Amino acid sequence: MKKLVLIFLLISIVVTAQETSQETSPIYKKRVLESTEVDFLTSYYSQDGDNAAVTGGLGTEELTDFTPTIVVSVPLNDDDVLIIDAGISAYTSASSSNVDPFDTDGSASPFVASSGASRQDVLTTVVGTYSHSSDNRNNIWSANASLANEYDYFSVGFGGSYARLFNEKNTEFNVKANVFLDTWNAIYPSELRDNPSFEEFNDESRNSYSLGLGFSQILTKKIQASLSLDLIQQEGLLSTPFQRVQFSDVADVVVREFTLGDDVERLPDSRFKIAAGGRLHYYINEFFVVRTFYRYYTDDWGIDSHTASIELPIKITDKITLYPSYRFYLQTEADYFAPFNQHLSTQDFYTSDYDLSDFTANQYGFGIGYTDIFAKNHVWKFGLKSVDLRFRHYERNSGLKANIFSGGFNFIMD
């Protein structure tokens, strides 16, 4: 890892030296952003499966999520841009509803949603980003701050990035860093709250620190590629307090059709993640472009994963493009994972969250895009520049299935 960081640094030093002569020549200065842009983004997500972590790895995973979002980009002057990104994520979750599975009518089953308050919540997020570009547009700095809030979770984050372009903007090197300081308001399964032998978590904070390095290069007039490396350190309460675990060496207590939890999941209080990815985009001709992506991921919880995806934009007219895509994902299981009722009470760490299990996933997608660079169609003072609509179908070999519809409308102020 040290070698990799050193190579990145050496490359940046060498190419910075090469560029010094170019810095001195006068350069025509174009505004970074010509006028205010507004993006209306939204998605509708639904999933279902039979391995809910809230009920110990066995139970309905039915969930829906609706996310209206607005992004406003404002040019402050020729060089500076302010971006405000605000949205909500309103979800209903059958598994979360079973934090307290016992309805007033007496029914209780891990495969049936409860009517409790935990069945739905709203996540609100606001992110502000300020960016500044140098006169020759070869240096770009940015700083960001974010807030996110839902009933049992609050997050504040801040970060910054620096990008350096050189080699006549054929090459880019960038570095970014972010810190997220999060706090749980821990909610526990109803049967454990009054259990005297149950130990609540003392520390409800979760902090995440990430460092990202990026390198992109134009290879030919039709091919460009990029490499990214992200290093992420997380500390604090990394368990989810309402996810149950049932032990195989403890007698099951079943009330109606519901197996009570023996404990909640217990995971280490630190996690180090490394993700290395690459993109290669190829402009075949005026009709076809190929976009490929690969990522390798590893962490110190024992998970290794590979992600590969391909998208083939097809331009059927000068304004309409189709976007068929395919994505493959596989991961190994975390050291602390076991299915429903298979952990031992003598273990230090345990979880039955299938997001940490061994699985493969296939995703099939289709999209359509409309682009009018002259933004002739207007809504009040805003011209419609582009519309993007996407659909993705996702299937895990463990049985989880999900669909997501998403859309984006980009307007430019006159």
Next chain:
Amino acid sequence: MYKLIIICILIFTVTSCVVVKEYEKVQLNDPDMELALKKCDRFETNFQAYRESASGANGGKTGGGCGCN
């Protein structure tokens, strides 16, 4: 894996000697050639970061939310 990454970086560095001029970048400036995800793809990246352990190196969420549902 690290060797593969280093080889890729070296290949990119060597090929950076080939300079494509601004007026030759018409095809590279096509919106679909951008080395980033489209804005509406953020939702897809978010749900993948929640449902899968891997995240990062793709502009996705690397922290700042429980992702617990």
